Amino acid sequence: MTTVHAEAGKSALPHEPEKATLEGRNKVLAFWLFLGGEAVLFGTLFATFLALRNSTNDGPSAAELFHLPLVAAATFLLLASSLTSVFAIQAMHRNKPAELRNWLIITVVLGAAFLGLEIYEFSVYVRHEEFGMTTSAFSSAFYTLVGFHGAHVAFGIVWIAILIGQLARKGLTVVTAPKIYVSAMYWHFIDVVWVFIFTVVYLLGKVG
Amino acid sequence: MDWITTVDHKKIAILYLWAGGFFFGIGGLEAILIRIQLIKPMNTFLDAQTFNELITMHGTTMIFLGVMPVIFALMNAIIPLQIGARDVAFPFLNALGFWTFLFGGLLLNLSWVMGGAPDAGWTAYTPLSSTTYSATHGVDFYTIGLQIAGLGTLIGGINFLATIITMRAPGMSYMRMPMFAWATFITSAIILFAFPAITVGLVLLTFDRILGANFFNPETGGNPVLWQHIFWIFGHPEVYILILPAFGIISEVIPTFSRKRLFGYSSMVFATLLIAFLGFMVWAHHMFTTGLGPVANALFSVSTMLIAVPTGIKIFNWLFTMWGGQVRFTTPNLFAVGFIPTFTMGGVTGVMLASAPADFQFHDTYFVVAHFHYVIVGGLVLGLFAGLHYWWPKMFGRMLSETLGKWTFWTFIIGFHLTFFVQHFLGLMGMQRRVFTYLPNQQFDTLNLVSTVGAGLMGVGMLIFLWNIYITSRKPADAADDPWEDGRTLEWTISSPPPEYNFKQTPLVRGIDAFWKEKLAGHQAMTPSEPVGSIHMPSATLLPFLMSVGIFIAGLGFMFSRDTFGSDVLGFLFNNYIVTGLGLVITFGSMLLRSLFDDHGWHIEPEELEGR
Numbered sequence: 173m174t175t176v177h178a179e180a181g182k183s184a185l186p187h188e189p190e191k192a193t194l195e196g197r198n199k200v201l202a203f204w205l206f207l208g209g210e211a212v213l214f215g216t217l218f219a220t221f222l223a224l225r226n227s228t229n230d231g232p233s234a235a236e237l238f239h240l241p242l243v244a245a246a247t248f249l250l251l252a253s254s255l256t257s258v259f260a261i262q263a264m265h266r267n268k269p270a271e272l273r274n275w276l277i278i279t280v281v282l283g284a285a286f287l288g289l290e291i292y293e294f295s296v297y298v299r300h301e302e303f304g305m306t307t308s309a310f311s312s313a314f315y316t317l318v319g320f321h322g323a324h325v326a327f328g329i330v331w332i333a334i335l336i337g338q339l340a341r342k343g344l345t346v347v348t349a350p351k352i353y354v355s356a357m358y359w360h361f362i363d364v365v366w367v368f369i370f371t372v373v374y375l376l377g378k379v380g
Numbered sequence: 381m382d383w384i385t386t387v388d389h390k391k392i393a394i395l396y397l398w399a400g401g402f403f404f405g406i407g408g409l410e411a412i413l414i415r416i417q418l419i420k421p422m423n424t425f426l427d428a429q430t431f432n433e434l435i436t437m438h439g440t441t442m443i444f445l446g447v448m449p450v451i452f453a454l455m456n457a458i459i460p461l462q463i464g465a466r467d468v469a470f471p472f473l474n475a476l477g478f479w480t481f482l483f484g485g486l487l488l489n490l491s492w493v494m495g496g497a498p499d500a501g502w503t504a505y506t507p508l509s510s511t512t513y514s515a516t517h518g519v520d521f522y523t524i525g526l527q528i529a530g531l532g533t534l535i536g537g538i539n540f541l542a543t544i545i546t547m548r549a550p551g552m553s554y555m556r557m558p559m560f561a562w563a564t565f566i567t568s569a570i571i572l573f574a575f576p577a578i579t580v581g582l583v584l585l586t587f588d589r590i591l592g593a594n595f596f597n598p599e600t601g602g603n604p605v606l607w608q609h610i611f612w613i614f615g616h617p618e619v620y621i622l623i624l625p626a627f628g629i630i631s632e633v634i635p636t637f638s639r640k641r642l643f644g645y646s647s648m649v650f651a652t653l654l655i656a657f658l659g660f661m662v663w664a665h666h667m668f669t670t671g672l673g674p675v676a677n678a679l680f681s682v683s684t685m686l687i688a689v690p691t692g693i694k695i696f697n698w699l700f701t702m703w704g705g706q707v708r709f710t711t712p713n714l715f716a717v718g719f720i721p722t723f724t725m726g727g728v729t730g731v732m733l734a735s736a737p738a739d740f741q742f743h744d745t746y747f748v749v750a751h752f753h754y755v756i757v758g759g760l761v762l763g764l765f766a767g768l769h770y771w772w773p774k775m776f777g778r779m780l781s782e783t784l785g786k787w788t789f790w791t792f793i794i795g796f797h798l799t800f801f802v803q804h805f806l807g808l809m810g811m812q813r814r815v816f817t818y819l820p821n822q823q824f825d826t827l828n829l830v831s832t833v834g835a836g837l838m839g840v841g842m843l844i845f846l847w848n849i850y851i852t853s854r855k856p857a858d859a860a861d862d863p864w865e866d867g868r869t870l871e872w873t874i875s876s877p878p879p880e881y882n883f884k885q886t887p888l889v890r891g892i893d894a895f896w897k898e899k900l901a902g903h904q905a906m907t908p909s910e911p912v913g914s915i916h917m918p919s920a921t922l923l924p925f926l927m928s929v930g931i932f933i934a935g936l937g938f939m940f941s942r943d944t945f946g947s948d949v950l951g952f953l954f955n956n957y958i959v960t961g962l963g964l965v966i967t968f969g970s971m972l973l974r975s976l977f978d979d980h981g982w983h984i985e986p987e988e989l990e991g992r
Contacts, residue, residue: 308600
């Protein structure tokens with residue numbers, strides 16, 4: 173196993189710094205595998221939701237509940253954050269640490285805004301619609317699926333924020349690059365999951 | 381302390397072995413208690429509640445905390461050596477996987493002393509596992525303990541996948557990999573795609589029980605059959621997670637002691653792949669009697685029977701490997717040879733159960749109990765015994781006693797068949813599973829007595845094995861590098877036990893059974909693929925242990941979050957999720973530390989390598 177130390181990487185960063193070391197390559201590969209497992213995790217949650225989405229137990233139904241403009245705004249924020257994370261990785265490949273940092277900050281801010289809207293949405297349901305975890309099988313499935321996604325977003329925000337701090341302390345090296353690359357993969361994944369949630373939960377709930 | 385902070389795959393293997401052995405012992409005692417209760421009709425040795433707890437914990441413990449860790453022990457000890465690697469891809473995660481498994485298992489077993497073990501069966505079928513029918517915290521221990529332990533398994537699976545994909549020695553293409561490495565590779569892939577499903581299932585059940593959600597409660601719109609789907613979409617692949625490593629072990633042991641190449645190597649690889657694939661397609665054969673309808677039953681029936689084809693390929697390949705070979709009946713090979721007919725019998729009853737109409741008769745009888753014990757004990761446990769006796773000298777540098785090994789084999793296998801063969805007939809005569817006693821004069825009496833005597837004999841076999849380990853550990857560690865003399869794969873090219881860096885120089889692989897090929901060419905050792913150089917090693921760390929302690933505390937805190945306590949202080953701490961929060965702070969704090977401080981590891985320099 174070879175470890176290229178931080179100093180060595182500074183002046184001449186390789187073109188794809190995330191794959192420059194065996195450790196980096198392992199990280200990227202294992203993260204792809206991990207996302208395969210995550211896909212099964214969300215697949216099971218989606219299956220559960222689909223099985224229970226009409227079991228409203230005299231509580232509010234999806235059509236009564238959802239407010240599409242709000243969800244559309246949240247979707248826009250999250251999709252935009254995926255784009256900015258692409259810009260961040262492009263900046264990384266061009267070896268521009270400052271630009272990379274700025275794009276990551278924008279990504280985190282957009283993600284936090286998305287999460288804020290989601291928390292607002294949940295609080296409206298709970299306070300004004302009497303739609304809580306215990307209301308019906310539909311409500312349990314809804315909060316679990318969307319909440320799991322929200323928890324993933326929250327985890328991603330904290331993770332990328334820590335990486336921004338690490339970038340400031342250690343600079344862009346072959347050690348930090350794989351971490352940033354992997355976090356961007358994660359961010360895309362939760363974005364893709366959201367596209368499915370938007371379709372299966374919200375659109376299907378309104379019109380299906 | 382050395383053991384708590386280690387990240388060396390060989391030491392983690394030994395940790396897995398002791399921890400798995402410990403839980404295996406607990407599960408075995410539970411089995412003996414169950415058999416004592418069933419020794420005669422209307423026995424009052426145990427009450428119904430205790431019996432329910434024992435069968436639940438026996439199944440859960442054996443599968444998740446007994447055999448899986450022993451499989452992981454062998455994988456950890458052998459896989460990096462077999463593929464010519466210095467370590468696994470992620471030594472830190474390897475340690476984390478072990479500690480989360482251990483703390484998950486401890487949490488589950490704490491239930492015995494903290495107000496009642498889980499009592500809903502190892503499948504935890506809803507609504508039996510709901511708070512309505514299972515009011516103690518037993519099932520909470522089940523859901524949260526298994527969740528934590530399952531995390532460790534998933535981490536291990538991803539680690540082995542990455543290790544096998546990226547860290548094979550030069551020349552070791554996929555089609556030159558030893559069968560045990562192939563089995564590990566495919567098993568890990570199954571783990572990766574099966575465990576997240578049970579993760580979700582356990583979360584949903586936890587939410588139902590602790591947060592009052594309605595997933596499985598029909599009165600509020602939930603669906604109990606949903607639990608069965610989620611459980612078995614994981615649970616059936618789990619069967620192959622258990623048996624494929626045993627297939628891998630048998631495929632190593634039989635060629636070694638037949639002095640022949642494994643017959644039909646490539647067909648073995650593809651049979652393994654096919655079994656893994658089909659394993660995901662058949663989950664509903666556990667649910668024929670839930671009312672899925674004839675079309676679904678027919679489809680799952682046929683797909684289940686299909687699995688007999690690749691399995692049959694494997695059985696015949698083992699037989700053809702022995703055919704014309706110079707077979708030596710050492711202890712590992714006895715277990716491997718004993719495995720073949722025993723497992724085949726389990727497979728045959730599997731085909732019988734796969735027939736949906738017949739399953740309506742066999743369902744929930746001792747026929748099913750006999751079938752899965754033939755597969756899991758007669759298949760997997762015999763395979764593990766073969767593997768443990770075979771690789772023991774490599775792991776510990778000491779040969780187990782052959783005489784005692786043969787005693788272990790004969791007592792265990794005779795005891796096994798006595799216990800479970802008669803259960804087929806008990807089942808056909810209508811004895812129900814999961815019921816704590818039975819009425820006299822139904823012709824169940826004698827066969828149950830025989831079964832219990834057999835279980836005792838299996839226990840004797842285990843004790844002989846433990847005695848063997850004990851006296852072996854007192855002997856000097858003087859096993860040869862290649863103690864069976866006919867070793868075929870890379871692990872036999874280095875000293876027993878291996879140095880912490882495994883290979884001084886990464887070997888060059890020139891064919892299937894790399895070491896055997898060199899021996900045939902008249903070489904004593906492998907050709908190295910690199911000059912002697914500085915070897916990078918990962919540093920030991922306490923963080924994996926701390927992270928697991930944190931998860932353990934968080935799990936306990938969450939479990940008791942809705943309880944009322946006698947003491948105000950306890951109530952305050954638990955009801956406000958302070959205990960849960962504290963646990964999570966420990967875990968995430970450790971993750972933060974790991975992320976902030978880069979660990980560059982250390983190096984073993986060439987002078988040091990030559991000095992030894």
